[in-house]
Amino acid sequence: MEVGVVGKPNVGKSTLFNALTLLDVPMAPYPFTTLAPHKGVGAVRVPCPHPEKGTACTPGNARCVDGTRWVPVGLVDVPGLVPGAHEGKGLGHRFLDDLRAADGFLQVVDASGSTTAEGVLAPAGSQDPADEVQWLEDELVAWVAEILGRDFERSARGVELDGGAVEDFLHARLTGLSIPLAAIHQALRAHPLDRARPSTWATADRVAFARSLLRIAKPRLVAANKCDRSSPATTGALAERIDPVPLVPTCAEAELTLRRASRAQLVTYRPGDATFAERDAAALSAPQRRALGEIRQILATWGSTGVQAALESMVFQRLRQIVVFPVEDETRWTDSRGRVLPDAFLVPADTPARALAYRVHTDLGEQFIRAIDGRTHRALAADHPLSAGAVVRIVARR
Ligand SMILES: Nc1nc2c(ncn2[C@@H]2O[C@H](COP(=O)(O)OP(=O)(O)OP(=O)(O)O)[C@@H](O)[C@H]2O)c(=O)[nH]1
Ligand SMILES: [Mg+2]
Structure with missing residues (x-):
């Protein structure tokens, strides 16, 4: 299982990735901080059945903490995409191939509306995050359509001559994208394409097919990040506008601070929790205490930082694991x-x-x-x- 963390530059993808993996990839308040893909491992929570046996468990792959198993999930952080990436804008599509194995996409957006499409900081509320939900889909579709379209006509004619099934032909062209054959059947049913003559499919047909296929095979969930600078009313309205793509408000920065503080034994905090406790107030510096105070406010408003919830919603609801x-x-x-x-x-x-x-x-x-x-x-x-x-x-x- 692998989840791709995607979105435009400077929205907090690497911060969210670092929070989930406790790795240390560079983060900074400007676009294209990430220049190459990073892989890491996060985890989702489930109750451990060991109490039913009245004995402790002996976890191999998924650690058990107070009766909760943390089951590993692969994550990939990629450089930011900008509109027109498929034509080479920004860093282009170069790194999308590192998302081939991803089973779904966690799209990070700036819920506070203070990052332009190119990732440049702007006044809060001046940008509409709903736009990027739309154009990011277009970019992913263009990527898949391009993979599908390489030397398409000639290969399609070959299949027509051999009398092969169009589903198998499409499946073979998309190997490596980890798309099940059943998804190809389903996507084909959504379009009145001439199955006997794939060589006649226009570019627009392939794009439409790629769009259906992505919706079926690569579910997306939006992390409405920087929610500390937004409000529940704003993210609620955004959720309605991007429906049916589901949304979870997140504050990746707060989650990262809490996880690191927990690792340093400054606080007691379990990812996903609504609260944390300072372990030794005397060990905290004044800025640390201030930062934790702000995080307490965020947790009070939002219930949690949303980061763990976003990953779990992706894995359990969207990917139906x-x-x-x-x-x-x-x-x-x-x-x-x-x-x-x-x-x-x-x-x-x-x-x-x-x-x-x-x-x-x-x-x-x-x-x-x-x-x-x-x-x-x-x-x-x-x-x-x-x-x-x-x-x-x-x-x-x-
Ligand atoms: N206020 C606020 N800022 C955040 C949050 N998450 C990340 N940031 C800040 O946003 C900036 C960009 O974060 P990155 O994680 O580098 O963003 P990215 O999307 O990986 O950027 P690129 O790699 O350039 O595409 C940094 O200054 C972060 O500290 C958040 O939840 N709230
Ligand atoms: Mg980054």
């Missing part, structure tokens, strides 16, 4: 070495039991006999859809 716990002993919920609930896997909601087996190991998928529900101890067939929080043993031929 759930977390499941594969085990080897369905009674004790352990692996072969006796570790309790060692793994927590993100999988699409309703993943069939056998698909989870493949995720654990190809052999386990191929030799699959049945799965066993760790709570009911009932056998589950290969196509049984798993639900959130399931503890599952896979039984395979050996």
